[in-house]
Amino acid sequence: xxxxxxxNGKSFQADIEPRLLLVHFLRDISGLTGTHVGCETSxxxxxxxxxDGAAVKSCTLLAVQAQxxxxxxxxGLAANGKLHPVQNGFWECHGLQCGFCTPGxxxxxxxxxxxxxxxTEAEIREGLEGNLCRCTGYQNIVDAVGYAARELTGQxxxxx
Amino acid sequence: xxxxxxxxxxVGQPVKRTEDPRLIxxxxxxVDDIKLADQLSVAFLRSPYAHARISSINVDAAxxxxxxxxxxxxxxxxxxxxxVPCAAALPGLKVPRYPVLAIGKVIFVGxxxxxxxxxxxxxxxxxxxxxxxxYDPLDVVIDPVRGAAPESPVIHEEFGTNVAFNHQAxxxxxxxxxxxxDRIVKQRMNHxxxxxxxxxxxxxxxxxxxxxxxxxxxTSTQIPHLARTQIAVMLGMPENKLxxxxxxxxxxxxxxxxxxAEEALLGFISMQxxxxxxxxxxxxxxxxxxxHGRAQVGDVELAVKNDGTILGLRYDVTADLGAYxxxxxxxxxxxxxxxxxxxxxxxxxSMTCKGVFTNKMSxxxxxxxxxxxxxxxxxxxxDIAAQELGLDPVEVRRKNFPRPDEFPxxxxxxxxxxxxxxxxxxxxxxxxxxxxxxxxxxxxxxQNGRLLGIGLSTYVEICAxxxxxxxxxxxWESATVRVEPTGKVTxxxxxxxxxxxxETSFAQITADMLGVDMNDVLVLHGDTSIVQxxxxxxxxxxxxxxxxxxxxxxxxxxxxxxxxxxxxxxxSPEEIVFENGKFSGTPLDKQASxxxxxxxxxxxxxxxxxxxxxxxxxxxxxxxxFTFPFGTHVCVVEVDKDTGDIKILRYVAVDxxxxxxxxxxxxxxxxxxxxxxxxxxxxxxxxxxxxxxLITGTLMDYTVPKAQQLPRYETDRTETPTDVxxxxxxxxGEAGTIGSTPAVVNAVIDALRPYGARHIDMxxxxxxxxxxxxxQ
Numbered sequence: 064x065x066x067x068x069x070x071n072g073k074s075f076q077a078d079i080e081p082r083l084l085l086v087h088f089l090r091d092i093s094g095l096t097g098t099h100v101g102c103e104t105s106x107x108x109x110x111x112x113x114x115d116g117a118a119v120k121s122c123t124l125l126a127v128q129a130q131x132x133x134x135x136x137x138x139g140l141a142a143n144g145k146l147h148p149v150q151n152g153f154w155e156c157h158g159l160q161c162g163f164c165t166p167g168x169x170x171x172x173x174x175x176x177x178x179x180x181x182x183t184e185a186e187i188r189e190g191l192e193g194n195l196c197r198c199t200g201y202q203n204i205v206d207a208v209g210y211a212a213r214e215l216t217g218q219x220x221x222x223x
Numbered sequence: 224x225x226x227x228x229x230x231x232x233x234v235g236q237p238v239k240r241t242e243d244p245r246l247i248x249x250x251x252x253x254v255d256d257i258k259l260a261d262q263l264s265v266a267f268l269r270s271p272y273a274h275a276r277i278s279s280i281n282v283d284a285a286x287x288x289x290x291x292x293x294x295x296x297x298x299x300x301x302x303x304x305x306x307v308p309c310a311a312a313l314p315g316l317k318v319p320r321y322p323v324l325a326i327g328k329v330i331f332v333g334x335x336x337x338x339x340x341x342x343x344x345x346x347x348x349x350x351x352x353x354x355x356x357x358y359d360p361l362d363v364v365i366d367p368v369r370g371a372a373p374e375s376p377v378i379h380e381e382f383g384t385n386v387a388f389n390h391q392a393x394x395x396x397x398x399x400x401x402x403x404x405d406r407i408v409k410q411r412m413n414h415x416x417x418x419x420x421x422x423x424x425x426x427x428x429x430x431x432x433x434x435x436x437x438x439x440x441x442t443s444t445q446i447p448h449l450a451r452t453q454i455a456v457m458l459g460m461p462e463n464k465l466x467x468x469x470x471x472x473x474x475x476x477x478x479x480x481x482x483x484a485e486e487a488l489l490g491f492i493s494m495q496x497x498x499x500x501x502x503x504x505x506x507x508x509x510x511x512x513x514x515h516g517r518a519q520v521g522d523v524e525l526a527v528k529n530d531g532t533i534l535g536l537r538y539d540v541t542a543d544l545g546a547y548x549x550x551x552x553x554x555x556x557x558x559x560x561x562x563x564x565x566x567x568x569x570x571x572x573s574m575t576c577k578g579v580f581t582n583k584m585s586x587x588x589x590x591x592x593x594x595x596x597x598x599x600x601x602x603x604x605x606d607i608a609a610q611e612l613g614l615d616p617v618e619v620r621r622k623n624f625p626r627p628d629e630f631p632x633x634x635x636x637x638x639x640x641x642x643x644x645x646x647x648x649x650x651x652x653x654x655x656x657x658x659x660x661x662x663x664x665x666x667x668x669x670q671n672g673r674l675l676g677i678g679l680s681t682y683v684e685i686c687a688x689x690x691x692x693x694x695x696x697x698x699w700e701s702a703t704v705r706v707e708p709t710g711k712v713t714x715x716x717x718x719x720x721x722x723x724x725x726e727t728s729f730a731q732i733t734a735d736m737l738g739v740d741m742n743d744v745l746v747l748h749g750d751t752s753i754v755q756x757x758x759x760x761x762x763x764x765x766x767x768x769x770x771x772x773x774x775x776x777x778x779x780x781x782x783x784x785x786x787x788x789x790x791x792x793x794x795s796p797e798e799i800v801f802e803n804g805k806f807s808g809t810p811l812d813k814q815a816s817x818x819x820x821x822x823x824x825x826x827x828x829x830x831x832x833x834x835x836x837x838x839x840x841x842x843x844x845x846x847x848x849f850t851f852p853f854g855t856h857v858c859v860v861e862v863d864k865d866t867g868d869i870k871i872l873r874y875v876a877v878d879x880x881x882x883x884x885x886x887x888x889x890x891x892x893x894x895x896x897x898x899x900x901x902x903x904x905x906x907x908x909x910x911x912x913x914x915x916x917l918i919t920g921t922l923m924d925y926t927v928p929k930a931q932q933l934p935r936y937e938t939d940r941t942e943t944p945t946d947v948x949x950x951x952x953x954x955x956g957e958a959g960t961i962g963s964t965p966a967v968v969n970a971v972i973d974a975l976r977p978y979g980a981r982h983i984d985m986x987x988x989x990x991x992x993x994x995x996x997x998x999q
Contacts, residue, residue, distance in 0.1 A: 080345065096256035097249015099473075101422045102506040106922040109422055137249030150247040154239055157887045160895065161722030162246030163423040163473030169247060188931035195922065197422050197474050198722050199891060200898030200959075201930040 066130045070095065071139030081127055085119075086110045088126035089136060097137040097166045101195070108194030111167035112136050118174035120193070137166035140173070148214035149173050149207070158207030160198035168194045172208045180216055182208070231735030237887040238741070240727045251471040254426035254441050255503045262428070263292055265489060265502040266347035268337040268354045269511065270329035273365075273582035273915020274378065275358040277327055277336070284353040285339055290346030293496060294354070295338045295488070297326035304491050305457035307484050307547065310695035311554035317387045319379045319580075321547040323457075323484035323491075329358070330378050331546040331582055332917050333511025335484055340492060340500055363915040367543040367579035368520065378546065378580045385580040387544055388553055392560030395571025395635040400535025404526035408608040413984040414596045416518040416543065416909040417902075418919070419589045420927050423473020424504035425513060427486050429493035438494060439466045442486050445475045445719050446759035449696055450482055451751045453550075457487040458494070465490070469749035472721030476899070477588035478513050479721070480761040481550045510920045515909050516589020518543035519556060519596050525604045526571075531612055531619040535571035538563055538600060542578045545585035551592075552585050553578050554695065558593030558685070564634035565601040566645045566683045566853055567623040572635040582915045588761065590899055591960040594684050602680045602965030606972070607981060616969070617653065620681045621646060627943075640683065640851040641945045641953075644879070648941045649681055652855035652877040655939060661859060669977060674862040674996075675872075676974025679855060680966035686880075686954030687850040687947065688762030698846065700764065701757045702772035704733065704780050705839035708825040710818025712737060712744045717757015718769030719749050723956060724888040725765055729773055731884055732950070736777045737817055738804025755841055763852075763954030766884060771948040772844035779840035784820045787838075790831040791815050791823060850945050850953035854878035856897075858966040862974045867993030869905060869971055871934040876962065879941045881953035886940075889955050893938050896959020902928045903960075904967035908986050926986075 067076045070093045077092050089098050089112065101109035103122050110122040113135040140147040149172045152158065159165040168191065175182065175190035182190060187208045188201070196204060245251045282294040300323055307321035325336045337354050341347035362376035369375055370385040378385055401407060421443075428441040438460065444450050447469040455462035472479065485502055493500045504513070521540030527533055542556040560574040605623075609616040624645040625632045632640040661677050668675040689698040701717035714733055718725060730744040737744075747753055757769070781801055788806035789796040792813045800807045806815045815823075820838065823829060827836035859873040876893055883889050906926035910919045919925040944951035964985065971987050972980050975995050983991050 082345065090255075095249070096252075099253070099423070100255070100503075101424070102922050104506065104921055104923065107422060107506070137247075141248055146244075146247070153247050154243045157240065157891050159243060159246055160724065160891055161421070161423065161472065161474040162242070162251055163253065163421070165246055166249045184935075185931070188929075191930045195422060195927050195929065197420055197476070197899070197927065198895045200894035200896075200936065201933055202894050202936055203891060205930060 064127065066127055068129050068131060069133045071135060079126055081125065083126045084122060085124040085126045085129050086121035089121060095136050095138050099163055099166060101163065106195070107164065108171060109164050109167040111170040111194065113170055113174060116177065118171050137169060140169070149176065149211040151214065152207035152211035156203045156207040156210050158199065158204045164194060164196045168196060168204060172211065175208065176212055176215060181212055233731035233741055234735045234884055236885065238727055238731055238885055240724050241730060242724060242726050253423055253471045253473050254428055254443050257428055257441055257470060259430055259499040262499040262501055263340050263342060264344040264347045265492065265500050266339050266344060266351050267335045268351045269508065270325065270332055270334040270336055272329055272358050272360055273332050274361040274363045275329050276361065277325060277329060278357040278359055280337065281355040282337060285350040288350040288353055290342040291339060291350045292342065293340040295324065295492060296336065297322060297324040300324050300488065300491065301326055304487055308453050308482055308550065309548035309552065310550050311548065311552065312695065313388045313390060313553050315388060316553055317382045319547055323488045331584055332915055333508065333584060338488060338492065340496065363582045365581060365911055365913060365915055367541050367581050370581050371541065371577055371579045378582060387578040387580055390557055390560065390576040390578070392557065392574045393572040393636055395535065397535050397537055397571040397573040400571040401526040404534050405529040406527050406611060408525045408527060408604060408611055409522065410604055410607055410982050411522050412600055412603060414517040414519045414599065415985055416586065417516045417589055417907050418510055418909050418925055419476040419478035419513065419516060421474030421476060421478060424506060424509040425479065425483065426503040427489040428499060428501040429489040430499040431493040431497060433497050437464050437466065438490050439468065440486065440490055441468045441470055443472050443479055444469045445479045445721060445761055447719055447749050447751055448717065448756050449759060450486065453482045454487050454490060458490050466752040469719050475721050476590040477516065477592055477761060480588050481514055506922060507920050510925065511917050512584060514549050514587035515545065515584050516586060517596060518586045519559065521600065523600045523604045525608050527608050527612065529612060531609065531614050531622045533567055533569050533623045536563060536569050538574045540574065540576045542576055543581050543586060544578050545581055545583045547585050549585040549587045551695065552587050555586065555588060555593040559597045561636050561638060562594045562597035562685055563601060564636050565598060566681045568625050569635055583911050590896065591957045594957065595961045595964060598680065598682045598961050599965045602682065603968060603982065606969045616679060617658065621649065638685070639848060641848055641947050642943050643851060643853050644941065644943050645681060645853055648853060648877045648879050649855045651939060651941060652857050652875050655877065655937060656857045656859065656873060656875045672864065674864055674974040676860045676862065676970040676972070678858045678966045678968065678970025678973055680962050680969065681855045682962040683851050683853040684958060684961045685849045686763035686852055687767035687846055688764045689849045690846055697758050699758065699843050700769040700772045701755050701841065701843045702769065702776045703755055703839060703841040704773060704776040706780060706817060706821040708822055710743065710821050712739055714744060714746045714773060715754045716746060716748045716769050716773065717754060718765035719760045720765060721760060723760065723765060723892065728766060728884045728888055729770060732770055732773055733777060736774065738802065739817060763956035767850055767948055767952050767954045768844060768846055770950055770952060772842045774949055775844055776840045776842035779842060780838060783840070784817060784838060786831060786834065787820050787824055788815045791820065791829070846947055848947045850881065850947050852878065852880045852953040852955065852958055854958060854962055856962040856966040858970040860970040860974055862971060862992050864996060867989035867996060869987060869989065869992060873937065874934045875937045876959065877939045877941060878955065878958050879943050880955035880958060881945050882942065882951035883940065884952065890938050892955045893959045894936050896957060897936055897963045898928060898933055900960045900963025901933060901967060904964045904985050904987060906986050
């Protein structure tokens with residue numbers, strides 16, 4: 064069936080099988096392989112993307128469920144050659160090792176900071192409960208999100 | 224120069240990783256991100272039975288399903304694809320033949336039976352469901368101890384037993400030590416089976432070019448060259464016609480230090496179809512058919528004097544090997560035997576180990592690989608001994624440490640520890656955690672009915688694997704360092720980093736030694752057509768062995784460059800001083816930069832006589848010994864009296880991994896290692912039921928720890944260099960996993976001391992602590 068959706072501001076139209084998973088649409092049709100598949104069961108969170116601003120797990124959504132939606136993937140975060148503050152946080156705080164969970168972790172962190180711009184450490188840890196990392200032991204990820212929160216709120220203060 | 228323990232502009236600094244920009248933008252290329260034209264997808268039919276004869280397989284419906292290009296079963300590979308290899312060698316070891324697709328019989332749940340090749344993964348998986356197999360189920364072997372008994376059903380009929388080997392290790396007169404003991408402390412301990420769970424599952428892309436007769440295999444591996452050799456043998460092809468590429472690898476933890484059936488099979492299928500074929504492991508497959516770790520059960524006995532002096536140790540252990548040997552399956556328990564002296568002077572040690580086949584996935588190297596088992600056994604039994612003797616666990620440890628001036632220290636397991644100052648790390652950790660204050664706090668907490676516990680672990684591990692004589696397939700590592708005509712530096716390492724960050728740390732070493740900007744250094748790895756033969760990344764070896772190979776290759780480059788610089792500056796090489804990227808002659812105002820020398824080396828029109836053009840060198844570094852990092856971990860827990868829930872209040876780790884190249888990376892390794900150790904101590908366990916069904920086959924059932932289940936780690940270091948390599952580094956990849964489990968369990972037992980607790984097997988689920996609190 065025909066669907067149309069926007070990924071990182073770009074429109075995609077495709078004739079797809081109704082059972083096609085959103086993550087496969089992103090990876091195979093949009094050609095954006097930054098969104099990873101780690102478990103196919105919504106648990107590891109490697110496939111997390113933003114659907115109309117909300118963090119969703121694209122491995123258990125059908126592409127047809129995203130008809131008409133605006134999606135943001137990891138490839139869509141940096142703008143004009145400038146990293147997003149969350150990406151910066153992960154780089155500055157050594158919030159990644161193998162990097163496989165990272166795109167999903169970063170997207171989930173973006174959604175977390177959108178709903179809670181000044182999270183406590185406990186709130187960050189709870190907010191990332193849908194994302195697994197096997198390399199870092201999470202501490203540097205938590206610090207990366209805290210770093211991004213400070214950078215984002217600082218930006219907002221400056222633009223006010 | 225950065226060697227001999229000196230810090231440089233980059234070495235010793237917390238340099239941000241050069242790997243990260245691509246990874247944080249989703250621009251890295253893991254196996255599944257590589258797409259070739261005409262690529263087909265492979266899906267597997269895997270055994271639903273732990274032990275069964277296959278009486279028939281009917282693939283007709285699958286073969287004619289939409290989009291299907293081919294179906295392969297055991298009959299197609301029998302005699303055409305070699306067996307999955309085992310590199311471990313032990314006297315009398317029984318090595319069963321391990322076909323890449325089951326032939327006539329399946330012996331574990333998840334064993335591949337048939338491979339369907341189709342235009343995409345949806346079509347391939349649909350067709351898998353159309354394959355009809357008739358099974359005759361057989362009796363299963365689940366418990367390794369019962370499996371070793373003569374009346375047990377036998378998995379590999381050709382051996383007539385499930386016992387694959389009996390291994391004996393240790394030195395000294397153990398019987399005499401036990402005869403002299405004031406007290407013998409005994410405990411049975413279980414190391415539960417674990418799943419490594421890299422977040423990237425395994426995956427293979429194979430592409431055969433019939434004209435060139437060249438096969439390219441992209442596979443998520445830690446050992447690209449060793450895999451190339453082994454898979455070429457399995458496929459009966461010349462190894463130099465097989466190009467193996469480990470692209471971005473999304474975690475390994477030992478699980479990708481292996482040769483898997485699917486790797487060779489995908490190569491075979493591509494050669495049959497003359498098309499690229501890809502298989503990406505599902506998480507369920509990852510649980511069932513990627514190696515597991517640990518799975519030992521044993522009885523440990525410690526002979527002690529009343530003052531806490533350790534006289535001897537016995538460990539009688541059964542290792543659950545699983546159904547077949549993977550690459551190193553039988554070798555893992557032997558590492559346990561090597562490390563049983565831990566951080567103590569133990570004059571007599573004996574380990575007897577029985578390796579037993581069971582109807583489960585094979586066990587093999589999971590982060591720590593045999594050493595966590597040794598550390599756990601020893602650190603637990605020392606704590607139990609302290610408890611029985613009424614001594615402080617800190618003092619018992621301190622009493623038995625070798626002193627710094629006793630290194631190199633020979634153990635009763637046949638090792639020579641390179642260097643150490645165990646008391647310094649212990650004291651630092653105790654200071655950080657305020658041990659005396661904590662003990663007072665514990666006293667008052669107990670009076671208020673709160674269950675506070677303090678546990679420690681003073682571990683030693685064996686790293687930088689290792690001297691080739693002690694390794695199944697070479698223990699050296701290789702490096703090529705090229706200064707290109709424009710002065711850019713290319714480093715080709717035989718190590719295969721997959722998250723450790725050596726593209727950064729190796730560039731730090733190189734940039735400091737050559738006096739160039741780090742951004743001018745490119746570290747390449749993982750492609751057997753680009754990189755000289757190497758061994759790979761495992762056993763906390765990449766920096767200690769692979770980094771050293773780079774240092775020695777650079778020294779060759781500098782020696783040659785000095786020769787050329789002397790010619791350019793019209794002086795003798797002995798007069799040349801090389802500092803900060805500049806070669807200076809006498810007088811010192813005559814200078815040539817490394818970049819100028821590199822250009823001259825390539826233009827080659829003005830070189831000293833008998834000088835080869837070019838500026839590159841290769842070094843294969845053979846270490847003379849292992850390294851032995853050590854440290855003290857302290858865990859503080861509170862157990863909830865009503866629920867048995869365990870809360871980690873503090874976790875302090877003081878690790879000594881020798882010289883540190885990049886503290887950011889070292890802390891990252893320690894954090895991740897501790898997290899996996901805490902996972903083992905508190906949450907994780909692979910469970911097979913009595914019929915051999917894997918009942919922890921998803922991330923819902925197998926508890927990989929989440930962010931809110933883990934504490935903040937307080938890390939610090941002592942730095943005792945080693946003379947095993949010129950960098951003075953020891954390795955840190957596994958320290959956290961090795962040091963942490965006993966610290967946690969010791970803390971929980973300490974918290975439950977008012978209830979007479981002595982030992983609980985991991986994982987310490989609240990149910991277990993609750994039963995102790997409630998006397999059940």
